[in-house]
Each structure stands twice: as structure tokens, then as C-alpha cells.
Amino acid sequence: MSAWLTFLAQKRQQHLDELxxxxxxxxxxxxxxxAEAVVEAAEWVANRMQSAGIEEVCVFSTGGHxxxxxxxxxxxxxxxxxxxGHFDTQPVDPEDLWEQPPxxxxxxxxxxxxxxxSDNKGPMLIPILAVEALLKTQGTLPVNVKFLFEGQEEIGSxxxxxxxxxxxxxxxxxxxxxxxxxxxxxxxxxxxxxxxxICALQVDVRGPVTDLHSGIFGGTVQNPLHALAHxxxxxxxxxxxxxxxxxxxxVQPLNxxxxxxxxxxxxxxxxxxxxxxxxxxxxxxxYTTLERAWSRPTLEVVGVWGGFQDEGIKAVMPAEAHAKxxxxxxxxxxxxxxxxxITRHVVRHTPPGVTATVVSLDSQALPYTIPSDHPGNQAAHxxxxxxxxxxxxxxxxxxxxxxxxxxxxxxxxxTVMFAFGLDDECIHAPNEFFRLQSFERGLQAYGLLxxxxxxxxxxxx
Amino acid sequence: MSAWLTFLAQKRQQHLDELxxxxxxxxxxxxxxxAEAVVEAAEWVANRMQSAGIEEVCVFSTGGHxxxxxxxxxxxxxxxxxxxGHFDTQPVDPEDLWEQPPxxxxxxxxxxxxxxxSDNKGPMLIPILAVEALLKTQGTLPVNVKFLFEGQEEIGSxxxxxxxxxxxxxxxxxxxxxxxxxxxxxxxxxxxxxxxxICALQVDVRGPVTDLHSGIFGGTVQNPLHALAHxxxxxxxxxxxxxxxxxxxxVQPLNxxxxxxxxxxxxxxxxxxxxxxxxxxxxxxxYTTLERAWSRPTLEVVGVWGGFQDEGIKAVMPAEAHAKxxxxxxxxxxxxxxxxxITRHVVRHTPPGVTATVVSLDSQALPYTIPSDHPGNQAAHxxxxxxxxxxxxxxxxxxxxxxxxxxxxxxxxxTVMFAFGLDDECIHAPNEFFRLQSFERGLQAYGLLxxxxxxxxxxxx
Numbered sequence: 070m071s072a073w074l075t076f077l078a079q080k081r082q083q084h085l086d087e088l089x090x091x092x093x094x095x096x097x098x099x100x101x102x103x104a105e106a107v108v109e110a111a112e113w114v115a116n117r118m119q120s121a122g123i124e125e126v127c128v129f130s131t132g133g134h135x136x137x138x139x140x141x142x143x144x145x146x147x148x149x150x151x152x153x154g155h156f157d158t159q160p161v162d163p164e165d166l167w168e169q170p171p172x173x174x175x176x177x178x179x180x181x182x183x184x185x186x187s188d189n190k191g192p193m194l195i196p197i198l199a200v201e202a203l204l205k206t207q208g209t210l211p212v213n214v215k216f217l218f219e220g221q222e223e224i225g226s227x228x229x230x231x232x233x234x235x236x237x238x239x240x241x242x243x244x245x246x247x248x249x250x251x252x253x254x255x256x257x258x259x260x261x262x263x264x265x266x267i268c269a270l271q272v273d274v275r276g277p278v279t280d281l282h283s284g285i286f287g288g289t290v291q292n293p294l295h296a297l298a299h300x301x302x303x304x305x306x307x308x309x310x311x312x313x314x315x316x317x318x319x320v321q322p323l324n325x326x327x328x329x330x331x332x333x334x335x336x337x338x339x340x341x342x343x344x345x346x347x348x349x350x351x352x353x354x355x356y357t358t359l360e361r362a363w364s365r366p367t368l369e370v371v372g373v374w375g376g377f378q379d380e381g382i383k384a385v386m387p388a389e390a391h392a393k394x395x396x397x398x399x400x401x402x403x404x405x406x407x408x409x410x411i412t413r414h415v416v417r418h419t420p421p422g423v424t425a426t427v428v429s430l431d432s433q434a435l436p437y438t439i440p441s442d443h444p445g446n447q448a449a450h451x452x453x454x455x456x457x458x459x460x461x462x463x464x465x466x467x468x469x470x471x472x473x474x475x476x477x478x479x480x481x482x483x484t485v486m487f488a489f490g491l492d493d494e495c496i497h498a499p500n501e502f503f504r505l506q507s508f509e510r511g512l513q514a515y516g517l518l519x520x521x522x523x524x525x526x527x528x529x530x
Numbered sequence: 531m532s533a534w535l536t537f538l539a540q541k542r543q544q545h546l547d548e549l550x551x552x553x554x555x556x557x558x559x560x561x562x563x564x565a566e567a568v569v570e571a572a573e574w575v576a577n578r579m580q581s582a583g584i585e586e587v588c589v590f591s592t593g594g595h596x597x598x599x600x601x602x603x604x605x606x607x608x609x610x611x612x613x614x615g616h617f618d619t620q621p622v623d624p625e626d627l628w629e630q631p632p633x634x635x636x637x638x639x640x641x642x643x644x645x646x647x648s649d650n651k652g653p654m655l656i657p658i659l660a661v662e663a664l665l666k667t668q669g670t671l672p673v674n675v676k677f678l679f680e681g682q683e684e685i686g687s688x689x690x691x692x693x694x695x696x697x698x699x700x701x702x703x704x705x706x707x708x709x710x711x712x713x714x715x716x717x718x719x720x721x722x723x724x725x726x727x728i729c730a731l732q733v734d735v736r737g738p739v740t741d742l743h744s745g746i747f748g749g750t751v752q753n754p755l756h757a758l759a760h761x762x763x764x765x766x767x768x769x770x771x772x773x774x775x776x777x778x779x780x781v782q783p784l785n786x787x788x789x790x791x792x793x794x795x796x797x798x799x800x801x802x803x804x805x806x807x808x809x810x811x812x813x814x815x816x817y818t819t820l821e822r823a824w825s826r827p828t829l830e831v832v833g834v835w836g837g838f839q840d841e842g843i844k845a846v847m848p849a850e851a852h853a854k855x856x857x858x859x860x861x862x863x864x865x866x867x868x869x870x871x872i873t874r875h876v877v878r879h880t881p882p883g884v885t886a887t888v889v890s891l892d893s894q895a896l897p898y899t900i901p902s903d904h905p906g907n908q909a910a911h912x913x914x915x916x917x918x919x920x921x922x923x924x925x926x927x928x929x930x931x932x933x934x935x936x937x938x939x940x941x942x943x944x945t946v947m948f949a950f951g952l953d954d955e956c957i958h959a960p961n962e963f964f965r966l967q968s969f970e971r972g973l974q975a976y977g978l979l980x981x982x983x984x985x986x987x988x989x990x991x
Contacts, residue, residue: 099840267745279956280958282959287828288830289822295763298831302760345738347737370759371847372848373837374835382856383833383854393844469845498741499740
């Protein structure tokens with residue numbers, strides 16, 4: 070057994086205690102009242118990096134939530150790897166469905182439960198601890214390593230493009246390795262070849278100048294709630310196909326290799342349905358469930374509100390109704406074109422008697438792809454095969470990692486996904502958890518990956 | 531000038547002070563936390579009745595919010611009139627749109643602003659003060675008078691049917707006169723011939739067992755928000771016609787007299803649109819706006835919610851989505867038949883991948899009509915003509931006064947509407963107000979009505 074693996078085994082309890090401490094910080098990036106907690110999480114990360122032996126550790130202001138940088142660059146003539154993750158979390162609502170307070174971590178059944186456990190505090194702590202183990206046992210690293218951890222991933226990383234732009238030299242690298250993302254299953258690795266982009270919008274419908282008595286005025290003016298329902302219903306047909314004109318114009322169709330790679334991944338529809346608690350699946354005709362989830366664009370309403378929501382009833386036709394829409398994009402869609410298409414659609418389909426406006430929300434990102442035979446993926450393939458004893462699948466993800474496209478654009482480096490959360494771990498939902506087995510496996514895998522990347526082709530520095 | 535009118539003029543400031551005191555009690559019947567305030571309002575009313583010289587004043591428990599009874603029965607061989615009103619109010623939300631605290635009354639520009647000012651605390655105080663003026667100046671009343679004021683009108687009077695049932699003898703009368711309702715305009719009286727019934731329902735759509743990440747799972751399962759939008763949209767067509775099968779089966783069509791009476795009422799469509807702040811009116815084709823508002827059934831969604839409603843965006847497909855629906859019914863529709871029709875419709879139109887349930891809410895009431903030549907309406911006609919100097923219109927109301935049907939059923943007495951609020955007074959909405967002119971006119975009119983009713987045909991006692 071390598072000395073660094075022995076070191077990790079000895080520190081197991083300390084690492085879990087540290088993760089619990091990290092998870093106690095309510096670093097919800099979307100809530101203004103949590104801004105100080107996001108800073109606290111950044112400082113926690115910086116302190117832990119320094120004690121790991123990482124150098125030049127710095128918490129950078131960005132104008133929004135901070136980022137944390139650190140490096141260890143003593144591997145002469147070796148490639149440089151930038152390791153990425155995020156220490157901010159999603160909100161916790163609906164909080165009453167949590168079985169324990171979301172920021173009071175609980176270890177139970179070999180899992181650690183807390184908001185952020187799987188997305189992404191557990192996984193992002195792994196490379197710090199793996200580097201520490203290598204440094205404390207060998208004194209050196211097989212590659213040059215830079216770290217970039219951010220505190221605004223869950224709100225679409227608004228200040229990160231500018232940060233990358235203004236720190237291109239500091240961050241320059243041959244390859245980015247992301248500790249954010251997921252693995253395929255507890256006993257099956259995967260290489261991720263693509264993520265969807267995102268375009269988030271709000272639709273605001275306004276009718277009468279004030280709330281009206283629904284008895285006295287009902288039946289005589291357009292009700293914003295009915296108008297909003299009509300608009301939402303007009304955006305997808307009964308089969309789930311998106312019918313916003315122009316929405317799919319730029320979509321790159323799936324080719325034969327895409328479909329073969331996706332079809333090679335086992336998919337148990339019954340297990341999927343049971344896990345989600347639905348009797349039937351639903352989505353765009355002509356595609357398999359995995360194709361829809363991974364490689365087809367989506368339009369999902371993520372929030373609707375208007376009128377009276379309390380107990381009982383109130384006789385009101387509200388003056389306003391609202392919806393939030395999140396579209397996931399595939400190559401070569403752009404958030405701007407999608408926003409324009411939906412705006413045109415809303416203009417065209419707004420019923421008489423109300424006005425409707427479409428506002429772009431902060432979450433906007435391009436889709437991202439990386440070839441399956443990219444040298445970074447080859448290195449990941451070798452390590453994952455060693456750790457899991459199996460060839461990884463080539464898969465994609467319906468989620469969005471806007472940072473990948475930003476790294477490609479600003480640093481000219483592709484990103485290899487090397488993360489150990491699993492997608493049944495209730496991320497973005499109540500009772501999020503992270504498997505302790507994944508935590509340990511990730512530590513081993515990161516050590517091996519840095520060794521494997523010693524032979525990665527350079528030329529970007 | 532009659533002595534009782536002089537008395538009222540002398541007491542003007544005292545009466546306004548008393549109304550302000552009454553309006554300070556936050557007697558919102560739909561909010562459990564306001565239950566004590568509803569009791570406080572009942573006691574305020576009882577005290578004021580006693581000081582007016584009304585006898586046998588009693589606050590009755592009902593199992594829900596209380597009712598207040600009182601009487602003055604010394605007019606031998608004269609008819610008995612039961613005067614009705616309510617001291618509970620609607621909620622105040624959205625509170626941030628009020629220009630002053632809703633329970634801190636403000637008199638400005640000859641109007642008194644507060645929640646409940648027009649519906650119904652101002653108008654219900656009028657008959658108490660009018661009876662006081664008659665008693666303090668004449669010592670007697672021209673008819674026997676009973677008072678019934680309730681504290682649960684805004685939640686559909688759930689305990690009132692049982693109260694009427696068990697107090698039939700106490701409440702027996704020849705005619706009910708309601709101080710709840712509205713007048714046509716500041717300078718134009720009207721006789722009300724009909725009110726719509728109500729059927730309030732909640733639709734709950736449930737999909738996946740938990741909230742899901744909208745990126746990872748989007749496009750593969752039915753989204754409850756889209757399913758709810760589809761259900762809402764399926765209930766009315768693009769023209770606003772209700773397309774719930776069976777909904778209109780029992781509707782009594784408008785006859786020629788109905789349409790003539792309605793057409794005789796001037797209606798300024800431009801003024802109506804300007805007042806509501808809409809560019810165009812909207813509703814069922816084949817009917818005038820007044821016909822739709824007064825005599826055609828409606829189906830209005832009064833509240834919708836589900837998913838993320840805060841600032842920004844959250845990547846979530848919610849497990850649930852909800853809507854509250856309020857239907858207004860005309861003769862001879864029943865809440866039960868409407869509830870069943872909508873339930874069948876929802877079962878039939880629920881998209882695959884979700885379940886939807888329909889729950890009846892507490893507000894359920896039959897529609898009510900009274901002939902235009904009813905002797906009670908004849909008396910009201912004579913008084914209104916004297917007070918306003920004009921013949922009243924024969925009109926109807928899209929709103930619901932469930933109590934009228936209850937009185938007809940339990941006490942075998944029709945109800946004459948004799949109320950002085952106006953429908954531009956923001957009832958059920960922010961910045962509700964009541965005109966001081968209406969307050970004074972109502973005091974005079976109630977005194978005259980009691981005199982006029984001395985010749986009302988008896989036979990019900």
C-alpha cells in the first residue's frame with residue numbers, strides 16, 4: 070500500500086470531522102442573508118488548504134461571492150492541472166421535509182446527511198485531502214497543481230467569467246479537473262462527455278390594476294392566472310415536445326456514435342420510475358429516456374405563483390401572476406437565442422386583456438462537450454478502471470456546469486469531470502447526503518489521477 | 531325635518547368616531563390567529579346595540595365565529611323585520627399595497643379607509659344607529675325589528691345554517707333586510723334581484739415523490755407545474771367559455787325580461803375598462819358584460835402555487851403544484867353538481883405521470899333570486915326613490931351572499947338588499963374605503979324603510 074493511502078486511512082475520522090465542520094456553514098449563495106456564510110466557507114476552505122501544504126492560498130473578492138485560489142508548482146517540466154469545485158450550496162426549502170436540520174450534519178448508515186454534502190462540499194474537499202496525503206508522505210506532487218474553488222456555482226457563477234479573464238496567467242493550465250459533478254453508480258464509473266447549458270427566465274403576467282373581487286368582476290376581464298396557465302401550456306404539447314418556435318433551430322442532432330454510446334449504458338426504466346415515485350415516464354417522443362435527459366433540450370417551469378395561497382379561499386382575481394422557467398440547452402443552442410425565442414412566443418401567445426413580460430434571470434450558460442478520446446479522459450479512464458475494476462461508461466448529464474465552457478473560453482483548457490457524488494443523493498432537494506464510500510474512493514482516485522497526469526501532453530503554459 | 535334626522539345630524543361626529551373604533555378590530559374570519567378579534571368585534575357590536583336601546587342583546591356561540599342577536603318588538607300587529615349584516619372581514623394581503631395600515635382607519639376626502647369599511651362594518655352599523663335615532667326621538671319603532679349580525683360571512687358562514695335551524699322561532703320574521711351588499715352608484719339606487727352561488731375547490735397535482743433537479747431529471751418525467759397549467763387551461767377555452775363537461779347543464783337561461791332589465795342599466799364599457807386598468811374586456815361570447823357579470827356562471831382560478839418563488843432561480847421540478855378555484859353559480863346550479871363536474875373533468879384531463887385530486891373548500895352556496903315585484907322590493911323602491919330622487923335600477927350581483935338562500939330555506943323569508951356600499955370601494959382588495967355620503971344617506975334610508983314597512987303584508991309569524 071502506498072504511504073499516502075496509509076496516511077489517508079489513518080486520518081479517516083479527522084477528515085469526517087472536518088467535513089462535518091465545513092457542512093455546518095450555511096453557504097447558500099442565492100440568499101442575500103447567507104452572504105456572510107459564503108465568505109465563512111471560503112475562509113474555511115483557505116485555512117484547510119494552507120494546513121494541507123498548498124501554497125499561495127488566497128481568498129479573492131469578485132464583486133459577488135468570493136473564490137479561493139491555491140497552488141503547488143514544484144514539478145518541473147510536468148503539466149499543470151487546475152482543480153475546480155464550489156463551496157456554496159442550494160437553498161434548503163422546503164425545510165420541513167428535512168429529517169434533521171440541513172446544516173447540522175448527521176452520519177448515518179455510512180452516509181453523511183446535510184445540504185451541500187454531495188453538491189459539492191464533500192467532493193471538493195477530496196482533492197485537498199489527497200494532495201495533502203501526497204505532500205505529507207512524499208514531499209512532492211507528480212504534476213503542478215492549482216486550485217480554484219468558487220462560492221457562486223449555484224447561482225450561475227456570475228462573476229467567474231470576469232475573474233477568469235483578469236486572472237488568466239495565474240490560472241493558466243493544461244487541463245482542468247472538476248471535483249463538481251457526479252459518478253454513475255456506487256460500483257460503476259463513468260466519463261462525462263457533455264453538460265447542458267441553461268437559460269433561466271421569469272414570465273410576469275399583469276392584468277387589472279389591482280386585485281379584484283372574483284365574484285363581482287369574474288367573467289368580465291382576463292384573469293392573469295388563467296393567462297399564465299395558457300402561456301405555460303402553449304410552450305409544450307401534450308407529448309412534452311417543446312413548441313416554442315425557433316427553440317430547436319440550433320440543436321445539433323444526435324449522431325450514430327452519440328446514440329450508440331448512450332445505448333451502451335444500461336438503463337432500468339422500472340428502477341428509475343420507482344426511485345422517482347412515478348407510475349410513468351414522460352417526455353419528447355422519438356428519444357430514449359437517457360437521450361432526453363442527456364442530449365435533448367428541455368423547458369421546465371420551476372416555480373409558479375399568484376393570488377391566494379393560504380388556507381381556505383379568498384374571492385380574488387389577482388392583478389399579477391408569475392412563473393420561473395429553466396431551459397436546459399444542448400450544442401449549439403445559446404441562452405440568448407432561447408431567451409429571444411421564448412420572448413417572441415410569449416408576445417405571440419399572450420391572451421387578450423393582460424400584458425406579459427419575459428425577464429432573463431442570472432442563470433445563463435452555454436452547453437459543453439468534450440471528446441471521449443481526449444487525453445484527459447484517457448487518464449481518467451485508466452484511474453477509474455483501476456479503482457472500480459470496471460471500464461467506465463461514456464455518459465452525459467442533463468445538469469449544467471457553466472464553468473466548463475468558461476474554462477474553455479478563458480483558459481483554452483478542457484475540463485475532465487472527476488467527481489464522486491451520485492445522482493440519487495438528493496442534491497437540490499431535502500435530505501441531501503454523500504456516501505462515505507465515495508469519499509474514500511475519491512481520495513484514492515485523486516491521488517492516482519495526479520500520478521497518471523504526469524504524462525499528460527503539455528503546451529498550454 | 532323629522533326629529534330622528536336631527537338627532538342623526540347632531541351625532542354625526544360621534545358616529546364616525548364609533549365606526550373608526552369598530553374598524554380598528556382586525557376581525558379577519560379566515561385567519562385562525564384573528565379568531566379573538568372576531569369575538570372582540572361581536573362584543574363591540576353587542577355593546578353598541580345595547581346603548582342604542584335594542585333589547586335582548588346576546589352574543590351567541592356557534593362552534594365557529596359568534597353571531598350577535600338583538601330585538602325591539604313592541605309594535606303590536608305590525609310586521610317583523612330581521613336586519614342582517616356581518617362584522618368579520620377579508621384578509622388584508624397584499625398588505626404592502628395599502629397606503630395606511632388596514633386596521634388603522636383614515637378619514638380622507640370624505641371617505642373612511644380601512645379593511646371592512648365598506649364590507650361590511652360601515653353599512654352594518656347604519657341600521658343600529660337608525661333604530662337608535664328612532665327610539666331616542668320617538669320611543670317606539672314602526673315595525674318589530676330583530677337584528678342578526680354574524681362573524682363568518684367572509685368564509686361562507688359555515689355555522690349559520692345550523693344556527694338558523696336551531697333558532698327558527700327566535701329569528702322568525704316576515705322579511706329579511708340585508709345591510710350587506712352594495713348600491714349602484716353614489717347618485718343612483720338599485721334593487722338587487724339575484725346573487726350568484728359559489729363552489730370553491732382546490733386542485734392538488736402530485737408527481738415525483740420528492741423535488742427533483744430540473745437539469746438532471748428534466749425532460750424525463752411529467753412536471754406537476756406543467757400538468758397544473760394544462761388542467762387550468764383545459765377548463766376554459768380561448769374565448770373564456772367554460773368547457774368543463776356538465777358545468778352548465780343546470781343553468782337557467784336568461785329570459786327576455788332578464789335581458790331587458792339588464793339592458794336598461796346604463797353600462798359604460800370605456801369607464802369600466804379604465805377603472806379596472808385593462809385595455810380590453812374578456813369573457814364568454816354571446817353575452818353582454820353585465821349579463822356575464824350578473825347572470826352567467828364563472829370559473830376563476832384565485833390562487834396558484836408550486837416550486838420556487840423567491841428571488842433568482844432554483845433548479846427544481848417540484849413534487850407538487852396547487853390551484854384554488856372559485857366558481858360562481860346561477861340558478862339552478864348547485865355547488866355539489868359543480869364540484870362533481872370539475873372532479874370528473876380533472877380526472878379526465880390529468881396528463882400522464884402525475885395524479886390530481888380535487889378537494890371542496892368551505893365556501894359553498896346556492897344562488898339566490900327575488901322577484902322584482904316582491905313587496906319588500908316595492909318598499910325599498912319607494913324609499914330609494916325618495917332618498918335619491920330617482921327610480922332604482924333592477925340589477926343583480928356577481929358576488930355571493932349565501933345567507934339569502936339560508937334565510938329562504940330556514941326562515942321562509944325573502945331578503946331585500948338594502949345596503950349602501952359601492953363596488954368601486956376596493957372591497958376584498960387593498961385600500962378599501964366607504965363614502966361618508968353613503969353612511970349618512972344609509973342612516974336616513976333605514977329610518978324611512980322601517981316606516982315604509984309598517985304596511986308590509988304579514989303572515990309568517
